[in-house]
Amino acid sequence: MPTLNWIGKEKVINHHQDVPYKTLEPQYTFTNGKVSKTATSQNKIIHGDNLEALKSLLPEYEGKIKCIYIDPPYNTGNEGWVYNDNVSDPKLKKWLGQVVGKESEDLSRHDKWLCMMYPRLKLLHKLLANDGAIFISIDDNELANLKLICDEIFGTGNFISNIAVVNNFKGRSDDKFIASAHESLLIYKKRDFETNGVSLPEEYSKDYKLKDNIGNYRLLGLRKRGSNSRQIDRPNLFYPIYFSEKENLISLEKTENSLEITPKLSNGENGNWRWGKETFIKRLDEIEVKIVKTRNEYDVFQKDYLNKDGDEKRIKPKSFWHGSEFSSEAGTLQLKSILNSKEFPTPKSIDLIEYCLQQATDKNSIILDSFAGSGTTAHAVLNLNKQDGGNRKFILVEMEDYANTITSERVKRVINGYGEGSKAIEGTGGDFTYYELGEPLFLDNGFLNEDIALDKILEYVWYSEAKEPFNKPKEDYLLGAKNDTAYYFYYQKDSITTLDESFLRSIKTKACQYIIYADNCLLDQSIMDKYNIVFKKIPRDITRF
Numbered sequence: 001m002p003t004l005n006w007i008g009k010e011k012v013i014n015h016h017q018d019v020p021y022k023t024l025e026p027q028y029t030f031t032n033g034k035v036s037k038t039a040t041s042q043n044k045i046i047h048g049d050n051l052e053a054l055k056s057l058l059p060e061y062e063g064k065i066k067c068i069y070i071d072p073p074y075n076t077g078n079e080g081w082v083y084n085d086n087v088s089d090p091k092l093k094k095w096l097g098q099v100v101g102k103e104s105e106d107l108s109r110h111d112k113w114l115c116m117m118y119p120r121l122k123l124l125h126k127l128l129a130n131d132g133a134i135f136i137s138i139d140d141n142e143l144a145n146l147k148l149i150c151d152e153i154f155g156t157g158n159f160i161s162n163i164a165v166v167n168n169f170k171g172r173s174d175d176k177f178i179a180s181a182h183e184s185l186l187i188y189k190k191r192d193f194e195t196n197g198v199s200l201p202e203e204y205s206k207d208y209k210l211k212d213n214i215g216n217y218r219l220l221g222l223r224k225r226g227s228n229s230r231q232i233d234r235p236n237l238f239y240p241i242y243f244s245e246k247e248n249l250i251s252l253e254k255t256e257n258s259l260e261i262t263p264k265l266s267n268g269e270n271g272n273w274r275w276g277k278e279t280f281i282k283r284l285d286e287i288e289v290k291i292v293k294t295r296n297e298y299d300v301f302q303k304d305y306l307n308k309d310g311d312e313k314r315i316k317p318k319s320f321w322h323g324s325e326f327s328s329e330a331g332t333l334q335l336k337s338i339l340n341s342k343e344f345p346t347p348k349s350i351d352l353i354e355y356c357l358q359q360a361t362d363k364n365s366i367i368l369d370s371f372a373g374s375g376t377t378a379h380a381v382l383n384l385n386k387q388d389g390g391n392r393k394f395i396l397v398e399m400e401d402y403a404n405t406i407t408s409e410r411v412k413r414v415i416n417g418y419g420e421g422s423k424a425i426e427g428t429g430g431d432f433t434y435y436e437l438g439e440p441l442f443l444d445n446g447f448l449n450e451d452i453a454l455d456k457i458l459e460y461v462w463y464s465e466a467k468e469p470f471n472k473p474k475e476d477y478l479l480g481a482k483n484d485t486a487y488y489f490y491y492q493k494d495s496i497t498t499l500d501e502s503f504l505r506s507i508k509t510k511a512c513q514y515i516i517y518a519d520n521c522l523l524d525q526s527i528m529d530k531y532n533i534v535f536k537k538i539p540r541d542i543t544r545f
Contacts, residue, residue, distance in 0.1 A: 001156055004148035006111045008100040009118070015099055016119040016126075019055045022048075023438035023456045030408070031431035033416050041431040044395045045378070045411065047403035048437030050370040054123035056437065057368075057395065059463035059470065065127045065395075066365035068134040069356055069377050071348055072120075074183075075113040075141045113142055114149065120370065121153050127368060131192040133160065133360045137348065139183045150188055160187040165352065166322045168329075185321075185356075195359045197314035200306070204315070208306040215308065219288060219301040223263040224274045230265065237272035238263065241280075241300050243289045250287055250300075252277060261289070261298055273300075317359060325351035335374050337425075338410055338418050344374045344402070353380035363390030372396035375407040379414050382428035394432075408434050448540040450493055461489055465515065475508050486511035490518040491538055496545050498522055499535055 024046060029039040046053045100115060128134060134154070138146050143162075151159065163185035171179025208216040223229075224237065231238040242251050242258040249255070263271040275283070286303045306313050324330060331349040336342055353376055361367060361384075369377035381394040398407045417427030441460055443449050448457065459470040462479045465487050473480060479487040486509045490497045497503075499518040504527075507514070513532040519542050521535040528535070 001151065002148065003152055004114070004145060006114050007108075008096070008111055008115045011100045012115045012118050016051075016055070016122040019051055019119065019123075020440040020442065021058075021460055022052050022056050022440050023452055024053075024056050024435045025438040027434045027436055029431060029433040030412055030415065033427075039431070039433075041433040042393045043378070043430065043432035044435060045372070045375075045403065045408045045432050046395070046397045046435045046437065047399070048397070048435075049399050050397045051120055051123070052437055053397040053399075054120065054127065054370055057127060058123070059459050061127050061366065061368075061395070062463075062467060063127070063129055064366055065368045066129050066132045066362070067357060067360040067367045068124055068128055068132070069137075069353055069367070069369050070124070070134070070371045071137040071369075071373060072117060072371050073113070074139045075109060076139070110142070110145060114145055117146070118149055118153075121149060124368075124370065125153050125190070128190045130190050131194070133187060133189045133193045133195075135356045135360070136186045136188075137165075137183060138186060140180070143184050143186075146186060150186060154188040154190070158189045158191070160189055160193075161319055162186055163317075164320050165326055166320075167327050167349075169324075169327065193360070195316065196362075198317045198355060198358050200313045200315055205306060208304075210303075212303070214305060216306040217303040218306075219290075220304045222273050222275065222287070222300040222302050224272050229271050231263075231270035231272055234272050237274075237276060238270055239273070239277060241273075241289075243298060250284065250289055252280065259298060261300055263300075274302075317355070321352075321355070323351075325349060326355075331376065335376075335410070337423070338413050339406065344406055347374040348376045350376055350380050350383065353377050354384060357381065357384055357392075361392055363388060363392065366393045366395065368395045368397075370397040372398040372403075372407050375410040375414075378411045378432070382411070382414055382430050385430065386428040404434065408432070442539070445541075446539055448538065450540060454491075454493070457491070458489060461517065462487065476506070478509055481509055481511055484512040486514050488514065488516045489538075490516060496520065496542050497538075499533075501527070504531070504533075 024044075026040070028035045028037055029041050030036075031039045031041060096112065096115060124134060136146065136150070147159075147162070164182045165185050166182045168181050171181040173179055208218045210217050210219065224234075228234055239252070240254075240260045240262050242254050242260055243249070244251075244255055244258045246257060249258070251258070254260070263273050265271045273280070280287070283302075286305075288301045288303055289298055290301065291297065292299045326349055328346050328349075330351065331347040332342065334350055335344055335347045357367065357380055363385075367377060367381050372378075375396060378394045378396055381392045384390055385392055396407060411432060415427050415430045417425055419425045439449055439452060441449055441452055441457065455472070458472065458479060462468070462470040466480060466482045468480075468482070471480070477488045477490045479489050481487070486507075488507070490499060490503060497518045497520070499516050499521040500523060503516075503518075504523070513534070515534045515536060517536045517538050519538055519540070521537075523533065523535070527533070
């Protein structure tokens with residue numbers, strides 16, 4: 001597999017592991033149409049560096065995010081983003097100096113963009129569920145580079161598509177050679193993703209002209225077309241189907257006077273069917289045999305229903321998304337109608353995000369956007385919940401100062417409703433909690449930051465051991481048990497803790513092994529071996545005691 005190398009890669013390839021874990025500090029919750037200081041919500045809007053925010057989400061959300069949409073900086077050289085390479089933004093310069101070192105002075109703008117994106121994509125991969133998918137908007141400036149690093153992080157076999165999204169019908173007249181009219185949308189899956197498809201466009205419904213007691217349908221040939229359509233490609237999909245014209249009977253068993261039908265390619269070579277024998281028998285009621293007049297012979301067809309058993313007909317989306325609803329202008333007008341302002345440049349269209357969510361989420365999915373911008377992703381989630389009564393949850397991360405004045409303000413108005421008179425839009429309902437990134441769990445000297453709330457410390461230690469969300473047990477000092485191992489964090493903020501026989505006698509949870517954190521250990525090695533005890537020293541400055 002081809003890989004991409006750039007100056008600084010070796011310094012950032014594992015940088016996500018060195019990112020400090022910081023707490024998320026709730027500032028307020030917007031619920032029932034107003035701000036509350038006591039309520040909480042599962043929807044989150046986080047203000048802070050998205051690399052640190054993604055790291056802070058791991059204890060609760062690793063492997064739990066069903067759909068990720070991000071719209072990272074395109075690196076055109078003309079943007080005003082936090083990591084603007086062309087203007088050598090001070091924040092980027094400082095970060096690269098710390099992480100990459102002196103080599104950062106020689107980085108091109110593409111090197112810097114890759115250094116910024118790589119650790120963020122690594123953390124997004126960890127957060128994505130095994131049956132989840134990530135959608136990334138990008139243009140030609142970094143498309144090739146992004147494709148290569150996504151192949152490396154997500155795996156080439158997990159690449160789904162590069163969608164061309166037409167976002168400017170007229171094309172950009174200031175482009176030098178070609179008036180670009182589209183941007184790209186890269187889609188990758190984690191492992192077990194299956195698409196929900198999208199709703200059938202209205203213009204397609206006219207193809208479903210036939211009708212029976214179930215409903216309208218169209219006929220699709222059962223013979224496989226395209227690649228692997230020869231008998232030698234899939235021998236198990238080549239078999240005869242028998243049809244008795246007199247009795248109108250279709251079967252896999254030959255009967256008297258029945259006709260044998262086999263799949264044939266246009267060149268006369270044996271082909272194969274789209275279904276195996278088991279599927280054919282199971283879905284026999286969807287099969288129809290009729291004469292093809294141009295060949296004057298019988299062939300086998302599937303009844304493809306517009307709606308069957310009350311289920312909406314859905315199809316695979318195309319690799320070319322074209323429509324006014326996907327345009328940049330649509331996103332700009334939508335945001336203006338909500339905030340009465342054009343101060344946010346090129347916001348994404350709500351319909352674009354909804355189209356992604358249709359394919360990749362169910363009613364209870366968690367959706368993440370770590371380059372949240374104006375909050376379009378939250379708007380799309382709330383819209384879908386209102387449409388189908390779903391309970392999807394969103395997590396937005398925005399590092400710029402407008403996280404509260406634009407991002408969360410938009411979401412508030414979407415929840416409450418906005419506009420006046422005939423242009424008034426009813427609110428979606430919903431809520432969210434607004435967070436700021438807090439203090440790091442560990443100080444620069446490696447010691448535990450004991451100003452952090454105890455529940456946050458316990459949450460992180462349990463996650464580091466078990467890779468699971470923390471639910472505090474009733475037993476004192478017990479973190480939890482997993483795989484026949486019990487974990488204890490024997491910690492008291494204002495005194496030294498010692499693992500000794502007295503503490504052992506207080507343990508109530510039976511396990512094959514014990515991992516116990518404390519300040520000191522006075523147990524004999526023989527006792528530790530007997531009960532399979534592993535002692536881990538709590539990293540804190542105890543000289544003050």
